[in-house]
Amino acid sequence: GEDVEQSLFLSVREGDSSVINCTYTDSSSTYLYWYKQEPGAGLQLLTYIFSNMDMKQDQRLTVLLNKKDKHLSLRIADTQTGDSAIYFCAEIPPTSGTYKYIFGTGTRLKVLA
Amino acid sequence: SAVISQKPSRDICQRGTSLTIQCQVDSQVTMMFWYRQQPGQSLTLIATANQGSEATYESGFVIDKFPISRPNLTFSTLTVSNMSPEDSSIYLCSVSQGGDTEAFFGQGTRLTVV
Numbered sequence: 001g002e003d004v005e006q007s008l009f010l011s012v013r014e015g016d017s018s019v020i021n022c023t024y025t026d027s028s029s030t031y032l033y034w035y036k037q038e039p040g041a042g043l044q045l046l047t048y049i050f051s052n053m054d055m056k057q058d059q060r061l062t063v064l065l066n067k068k069d070k071h072l073s074l075r076i077a078d079t080q081t082g083d084s085a086i087y088f089c090a091e092i093p094p095t096s097g098t099y100k101y102i103f104g105t106g107t108r109l110k111v112l113a
Numbered sequence: 114s115a116v117i118s119q120k121p122s123r124d125i126c127q128r129g130t131s132l133t134i135q136c137q138v139d140s141q142v143t144m145m146f147w148y149r150q151q152p153g154q155s156l157t158l159i160a161t162a163n164q165g166s167e168a169t170y171e172s173g174f175v176i177d178k179f180p181i182s183r184p185n186l187t188f189s190t191l192t193v194s195n196m197s198p199e200d201s202s203i204y205l206c207s208v209s210q211g212g213d214t215e216a217f218f219g220q221g222t223r224l225t226v227v
Contacts, residue, residue: 030213031213035216040220040221041220041221042117042119042205042207042218042219042220042221043156043205043207043216043218044218045215045216048215088155088156092212092213099144099209099211099212099213100146100158100161101146101158101207101216103155103156104155105154105155106154106155
């Protein structure tokens with residue numbers, strides 16, 4: 001498909017792990033990204049993974065990449081109320097001919113105290 | 114990194130009028146983009162702002178409706194012309210150094226058209 005797809009909502013309890021999934025479009029994208037958008041703010045880069053890696057860990061964040069299925073996931077360990085935000089996966093498909101980000105539909109994470 | 118100042122942060126406008134949104138970056142950047150984010154939805158790229166030449170518009174967006182200027186490497190404006198309630202949205206300025214580099218975003222302009 002043409003869209004980068006994500007589930008729309010995720011609700012977890014504080015202290016649990018959150019897993020946000022994404023299906024992207026272009027297997028030749030060099031990097032895959034996760035951006036976070038807090039209420040009333042722009043997007044901030046959270047983490048990214050190089051396409052020749054299967055996994056990347058950065059403190060509480062773990063990114064898993066399955067290139068064959070074009071599937072990306074973000075795991076947040078010990079989720080905190082401050083993690084409540086919208087999370088966007090993104091790619092820059094080189095086959096598009098221009099270096100433009102394509103963002104997913106966004107997953108709204110709600111962390112319950 | 115890049116720090117982006119986007120103004121105004123919000124506005125309520127009458128239909129038929131126009132609003133110009135400013136994006137000022139604290140350093141020179143290669144690429145500047147304008148996105149629209151409708152309530153509860155993802156970001157849709159409106160156009161790439163090109164320094165000293167006409168912006169490159171995405172499918173569904175035209176210069177007459179969304180004129181863009183980029184006089185230098187640190188500043189751009191987006192005008193939403195002849196507004197209707199359907200233009201109510203958040204408009205975001207984004208910058209990068211091109212290629213696969215990180216994109217930085219302004220805080221957005223929340224536009225309501227009544």
